[in-house]
Amino acid sequence: MNPDSIFNALDISHYIYLSSVLFCIGLFGVLTRRNAIVLLMCIELMLNAVNLLFVAFSSYMGDTAGQQFVFFIMVVAAAEAAVGLAIIVMIYRNTRSTDVGLFVKLKG
Amino acid sequence: MNILLIILLSPFFGFLFSGLAGKYLSEKLTGWISSLSLLVSFIISLQVFMGLGSGAAAFESTGFTFLAVGDVFVDFAIQADRLTSIMMLVITGIGFLIHVYSIAYMHGDAGFYKFFAYLNLFVFNMLVLVMGSNFLMLFFGWEGVGLCSYLLIGFWYRNAEYGKAARKAFIMNRIGDLGLLVGLFLVIANCKSLSYSDVFTAAKSGALSTELVTAICISFFIGAMGKSAQIPLYTWLPDAMAGPTPVSALIHAATMVTAGVYLVVRCNVLFEMAPAAQQLILWVGLATSILAALIGLKQNDIKKVLAYSTVSQLGLMFIALGVGAYSAAMFHLVTHAFFKALLFLGSGSVIHGMGGEQDIRKMGGLKSHMPITHYTFLIGTLAISGMPLLSGFFSKDEILAMVFAEQPVVWFLAVCSALITGIYMFRVFMVTFLGDFRGTEDQKHHLHESPVLITMPLLALAVLSLAGGLLNLPELFTHEHSQWLKTWLAPVLGTSQEGLHHPSHQTEWILMGIAVSAFVIAWLFTRNKYIAKSSVPESDEDIQGLAKWPAGKFFVDELYDGVFVKSIEKAGNAMINADSGVFSAVMDWVSAGISWISGLFGRIQNGRIQYYLLYMVVGIILMLVINIFR
Amino acid sequence: MLLSLLGLPPAFLILSFITILCALYVVTNNNPVYSVLALILTFFSISAHYILLNAQFLAVVNLIVYAGAIMVLFLFVLMLLNLNKENEPLIKTGWYVAAAISAGLLLVILAAALHRSSESIMQNPSQDIGLVKNLGKVLFTDYLVPFELSGILFLAAMVGAVLLGKKQSAEEISTSETSEK
Numbered sequence: 001m002n003p004d005s006i007f008n009a010l011d012i013s014h015y016i017y018l019s020s021v022l023f024c025i026g027l028f029g030v031l032t033r034r035n036a037i038v039l040l041m042c043i044e045l046m047l048n049a050v051n052l053l054f055v056a057f058s059s060y061m062g063d064t065a066g067q068q069f070v071f072f073i074m075v076v077a078a079a080e081a082a083v084g085l086a087i088i089v090m091i092y093r094n095t096r097s098t099d100v101g102l103f104v105k106l107k108g
Numbered sequence: 109m110n111i112l113l114i115i116l117l118s119p120f121f122g123f124l125f126s127g128l129a130g131k132y133l134s135e136k137l138t139g140w141i142s143s144l145s146l147l148v149s150f151i152i153s154l155q156v157f158m159g160l161g162s163g164a165a166a167f168e169s170t171g172f173t174f175l176a177v178g179d180v181f182v183d184f185a186i187q188a189d190r191l192t193s194i195m196m197l198v199i200t201g202i203g204f205l206i207h208v209y210s211i212a213y214m215h216g217d218a219g220f221y222k223f224f225a226y227l228n229l230f231v232f233n234m235l236v237l238v239m240g241s242n243f244l245m246l247f248f249g250w251e252g253v254g255l256c257s258y259l260l261i262g263f264w265y266r267n268a269e270y271g272k273a274a275r276k277a278f279i280m281n282r283i284g285d286l287g288l289l290v291g292l293f294l295v296i297a298n299c300k301s302l303s304y305s306d307v308f309t310a311a312k313s314g315a316l317s318t319e320l321v322t323a324i325c326i327s328f329f330i331g332a333m334g335k336s337a338q339i340p341l342y343t344w345l346p347d348a349m350a351g352p353t354p355v356s357a358l359i360h361a362a363t364m365v366t367a368g369v370y371l372v373v374r375c376n377v378l379f380e381m382a383p384a385a386q387q388l389i390l391w392v393g394l395a396t397s398i399l400a401a402l403i404g405l406k407q408n409d410i411k412k413v414l415a416y417s418t419v420s421q422l423g424l425m426f427i428a429l430g431v432g433a434y435s436a437a438m439f440h441l442v443t444h445a446f447f448k449a450l451l452f453l454g455s456g457s458v459i460h461g462m463g464g465e466q467d468i469r470k471m472g473g474l475k476s477h478m479p480i481t482h483y484t485f486l487i488g489t490l491a492i493s494g495m496p497l498l499s500g501f502f503s504k505d506e507i508l509a510m511v512f513a514e515q516p517v518v519w520f521l522a523v524c525s526a527l528i529t530g531i532y533m534f535r536v537f538m539v540t541f542l543g544d545f546r547g548t549e550d551q552k553h554h555l556h557e558s559p560v561l562i563t564m565p566l567l568a569l570a571v572l573s574l575a576g577g578l579l580n581l582p583e584l585f586t587h588e589h590s591q592w593l594k595t596w597l598a599p600v601l602g603t604s605q606e607g608l609h610h611p612s613h614q615t616e617w618i619l620m621g622i623a624v625s626a627f628v629i630a631w632l633f634t635r636n637k638y639i640a641k642s643s644v645p646e647s648d649e650d651i652q653g654l655a656k657w658p659a660g661k662f663f664v665d666e667l668y669d670g671v672f673v674k675s676i677e678k679a680g681n682a683m684i685n686a687d688s689g690v691f692s693a694v695m696d697w698v699s700a701g702i703s704w705i706s707g708l709f710g711r712i713q714n715g716r717i718q719y720y721l722l723y724m725v726v727g728i729i730l731m732l733v734i735n736i737f738r
Numbered sequence: 739m740l741l742s743l744l745g746l747p748p749a750f751l752i753l754s755f756i757t758i759l760c761a762l763y764v765v766t767n768n769n770p771v772y773s774v775l776a777l778i779l780t781f782f783s784i785s786a787h788y789i790l791l792n793a794q795f796l797a798v799v800n801l802i803v804y805a806g807a808i809m810v811l812f813l814f815v816l817m818l819l820n821l822n823k824e825n826e827p828l829i830k831t832g833w834y835v836a837a838a839i840s841a842g843l844l845l846v847i848l849a850a851a852l853h854r855s856s857e858s859i860m861q862n863p864s865q866d867i868g869l870v871k872n873l874g875k876v877l878f879t880d881y882l883v884p885f886e887l888s889g890i891l892f893l894a895a896m897v898g899a900v901l902l903g904k905k906q907s908a909e910e911i912s913t914s915e916t917s918e919k
Contacts, residue, residue, distance in 0.1 A: 013852075017849055017853070025841075028837055031837035031841070033765070037770060037816060042764065055787075055788055055791055055793045055796060058793070062867060068881050072884055077804075079892055081812070082896070082898075082899045086898065086902035086903045087902060088815065101827065
């Protein structure tokens with residue numbers, strides 16, 4: 001396939017739809033899953049949906065800013081995953097469970 | 109002018125001094141400073157009086173604007189015209205004498221300084237009432253004297269009965285004040301101003317309809333009914349005798365109760381335009397005069413007799429007002445102030461000497477023990493009964509002459525009232541001072557003439573009662589110096605007294621003769637009964653037949669109690685039940701409902717992040733939707 | 739050709755299909771390890787999308803960082819906590835419905851909000867954007883400060899993760915308790 005033709009063949013709206021679908025699937029997972037680690041994974045999915053959209057926009061607009069931003073999103077996602085998992089391990093050590101439904105100390 | 113302010117503020121200063129510092133100073137200092145503040149006012153009032161006499165029209169002093177609403181402006185403004193100056197002299201002069209009297213009378217009382225503070229405050233308010241140049245100031249003073257009356261009647265507050273009497277006085281006054289307020293509202297709605305000059309000019313120019321003026325006058329008279337104890341609002345005055353005697357003398361004889369008379373005389377322009385109101389005043393005054401006199405016949409508390417006497421004499425003043433004889437009413441106001449204050453102070457001296465006893469049946473023969481009190485009280489009694497050449501004789505005769513020319517029937521009944529007045533006054537005098545002493549041995553030991561601070565005011569007032577007639581001698585006696593008060597008040601009264609018919613000289617002599625014979629009949633009757641036969645009024649259980657009615661005050665108090673008080677109490681109880689039953693229940697429901705709602709909201713924060721995330725998503729959706737549809 | 743449905747290039751269609759399928763698997767599967775593996779597949783397909791858009795650098799970085807490092811980290815933690823046989827507790831059906839509805843609504847609204855942006859976007863489409871040379875040029879000039887800051891961020895994350903992950907020995911627990919008193 002000729003790479004140049006992708007812009008003729010594919011409207012950006014398709015990437016928008018795809019990204020939205022992925023985002024909402026990730027959102028559904030965040031709302032639904034009880035295991036803390038799987039919750040973090042669904043958040044990663046949402047981040048990636050956004051990354052995809054950024055890259056699409058960047059290509060279609062001819063501006064590198066989108067891809068730079070993706071770069072930094074990945075940086076943050078990596079740091080966040082590391083610290084988040086460390087926290088989950090600590091919680092597991094104390095409570096022997098990773099079920100987010102049990103961590104209700106924020107109750108008002 | 110500044111001197112008007114000094115007159116007004118001198119008693120106010122006395123009030124502040126006594127009230128704030130009097131507690132820590134000696135009795136003498138507090139008492140004398142309060143009295144001297146009144147002396148200062150009296151001297152300056154004399155100066156004002158002389159200034160008016162030598163030609164000034166009126167002194168005025170305008171303060172700040174109190175009300176500025178739309179096109180209505182009301183100021184704090186005082187003035188002193190001829191009518192006011194008479195009142196000022198009476199108030200400050202008799203007030204000063206009574207203050208001096210109180211220094212000795214209230215000696216040893218724990219609330220000595222409070223008493224003088226209240227008395228000074230009262231004089232201040234009364235001065236505001238008479239010195240105001242608009243109805244607002246009058247109302248301010250009106251309410252102020254009502255307040256001071258309450259404070260002073262209930263002065264010995266530890267006694268619940270006295271407190272009740274004070275409340276009764278205040279509430280009955282309030283009912284009258286409602287009438288006064290209605291009148292003020294009518295005035296301000298139609299004249300757009302409350303100052304005397306504006307209102308009277310508007311009335312004279314015909315801008316107000318007769319019905320309106322009649323309504324205003326009747327409303328004002330209702331206020332006067334409350335303050336000056338006319339039927340039906342008079343029952344508070346006998347109960348007000350619960351206060352210390354100087355209070356009864358100052359407030360309930362000489363000054364506060366005359367405020368109603370002052371009001372009517374001040375508004376003579378309006379009353380002249382409302383003959384219906386004048387008729388009302390006439391008949392109410394007459395009824396009051398006779399009823400009170402009858403009740404006084406059978407009272408055995410020395411102060412209560414004098415209280416009913418005051419009510420009766422006020423009725424007489426209102427009779428004069430009812431026929432339009434304004435200067436005659438003022439004349440009687442002044443002389444009544446003299447001899448009634450004298451009588452009250454004398455009774456205070458008696459009570460002081462008897463160690464607190466007030467029942468005349470337990471007195472008797474006080475002549476030898478308290479001579480000065482005896483002779484001054486005698487002078488007062490003679491004055492009120494109408495002994496010729498004393499002050500009361502001239503003022504009463506002036507009124508009776510004016511009334512005869514207008515309404516002979518009323519004149520006849522008024523003469524009957526005068527006769528009864530003579531009878532009960534002589535009764536009181538003779539039973540108290542003559543005959544044998546009927547009290548206990550203990551009381552007889554302590555019986556003594558009162559100290560000089562009590563007897564000096566008595567003597568001063570006795571002189572005034574003797575000579576007061578000079579104020580307004582009838583033309584019968586002299587031509588040159590006659591009717592001084594009438595001419596003095598002529599600028600204030602204007603044309604209001606021109607419609608009065610003065611009876612011819614012959615008629616006047618005959619009337620005078622009839623009045624003198626009434627006096628003589630009363631004296632002979634009582635002399636026969638109480639001296640010759642030495643009869644003593646019976647004890648309460650022995651009253652029989654018709655006498656039960658006046659002795660029981662014609663059961664008016666009981667009537668009011670049954671009709672008004674009980675129904676209000678029942679309404680009050682119903683309200684309490686409704687409040688605790690219905691309203692509290694409603695409040696409980698409301699609070700339960702709110703608890704329930706807050707419980708609902710409380711469950712939103714259950715600590716589970718997934719719920720919070722859901723709320724966040726819903727919020728984002730809403731924001732996006734709103735933005736899309738913007 | 740056969741798969742030229744909707745006038746879309748078949749490559750895009752297949753890749754999207756795979757992506758969405760794997761994403762659904764991630765979200766719905768009970769076994770966490772299977773979810774991790776499905777997520778790795780998702781990342782692969784997203785990298786393929788990047789290559790379709792000629793974002794070469796990011797495609798590779800995505801694979802290395804996400805699929806290679808982060809997901810392996812997740813697997814390590816799962817194994818550490820021995821959760822591979824975990825059964826999640828049951829959730830009420832109402833909750834599923836609520837989540838599905840809200841997610842679906844958000845999808846619809848996002849799509850509705852963004853779909854007309856295509857008209858103004860196609861100004862200067864270029865395939866050379868994703869090249870390492872172009873990216874690097876901009877990164878080290880305009881975005882230098884965030885670049886350095888991200889280094890510090892990693893340092894902080896590392897320190898934090900190590901501290902959090904440290905097991906407290908018995909001595910340390912007793913000394914911390916005595917210092918509290």
